[in-house]
Amino acid sequence: MHSETIADPLKLAVLYRAGFGVHWNSYREAATTLTTRFKMNIGFARIREAVAVSELPPEILGLFAEVGLVNRTARELLKAAKAQGVASLVARASKADPTGKSRTDLMKLVCADEVVVGYRTQRNKPLLLAEIYSEGLKKGKWTSAEEAALSLGISRKTIARAISIAALPGEVLALFPNVGTRQGERLVHLNRIRGSKQMRALAIEAGRAIPRLSPEELIAHFLGIARGKAHATLRKSGADLVFVCNLGPVDELAETMISMLAAMVNSGLVFSRKRR
Structure with missing residues (x-):
């Protein structure tokens, strides 16, 4: 089995439930088994997130039937559900028409209070900006970062930075669900030094730590500094x-x-x- 088959968090949730009670009895056990036995580098936090988003009402999930869900979408939906209440999201989703709409468009409709429409305000939301850029490419709104920058009214450097942060290993990004530009740049720098394979391994290790590491402790972990020793x-x-x-x-x-x-x-x- 390849990691591509579970890029969708809903599929990952199905896989987790299928193995529960047979191959594992917790998110951590599932992460360990999938990593060691099936060669899937998936942290327990990502599995927990996938299961949580799969439990959202069908009115919400049904909107994404055509465009599908990605990890970023799952995080934003769960964040909005916690902040605004599931009922508010269901009410908006029930009135929304998904026809011809992108994933970003649907997120704006469902999580109106959480997703800021103005592109200029996305400077410190690199993952969201990267998704906007990617969907714009697919829909033919622009063909390059230069064109996107002109269309969105931001600098090309801002877009390039967002793309590089979004390209970090998924296991790393799962530890920083609200990663900002400055923190993302530090992670990109560390990823260039250590390499994606080592960063992915360190992220999986950090995801299993109890208690959960703070953002500062996570950076120290990626730097190679022993936790609690400094x-x-x-x-x-x-x-x-x-x-x-x-x-x-x-x-x-x-x-x-x-x-x-x-x-x-x-x-x-x-x-x-x-x-x-």
Whole structure:
């Protein structure tokens, strides 16, 4: 079986229920079994999300019968259901006509209070912007990022950044359901250094952690810094204030990156924040 067969969260939910009580008895067990036995790198959070969205009323799910659901859609639907109540979504869905509408269009109809229509406000919602761009390509609204930028009234760089963030492994994005631009850029940078295969493995490992890791702890995990081992101290040395940070055990790549950073600081290199 290939991961492509369960790109749709509803299909993943069906797979989970089919194996429940036979191959696994929890989301975590399912994730472990699918990863080790069936070679599917799927974190338990993604399975839990898939099952949750599959339990939404048919009035909502039926709207997406033609265009299908993706992980991003599932996250937005669950977020809207929690914030607004399932009844509100059902009421909107019952009045909506899905004919000829894209996934993004349908999301705007069902989750009106959650999805901002103005494209300029999507600067810090890279996953949504990437989906808008992708659907525009499919429908012939534009043929390049340059054309899309002109049409949407935003910069090409903003679109390119959103596309690169959306291209991160699904297991990584599942840990950051509301990923913003700055956080997404950090993850893209780490993905380039470590590689998608290693990032995917680290994401699956992090998804199994109890208690759940915070966003800061997740970044440290991807950097290779051992969880709960870092601590910092301050002391005075004459007129100097000395800051000491003990990171605990780190892997070889993290050690190299930190050593390079220390060398840059010691060289007197001036760091300046880029203007956006």
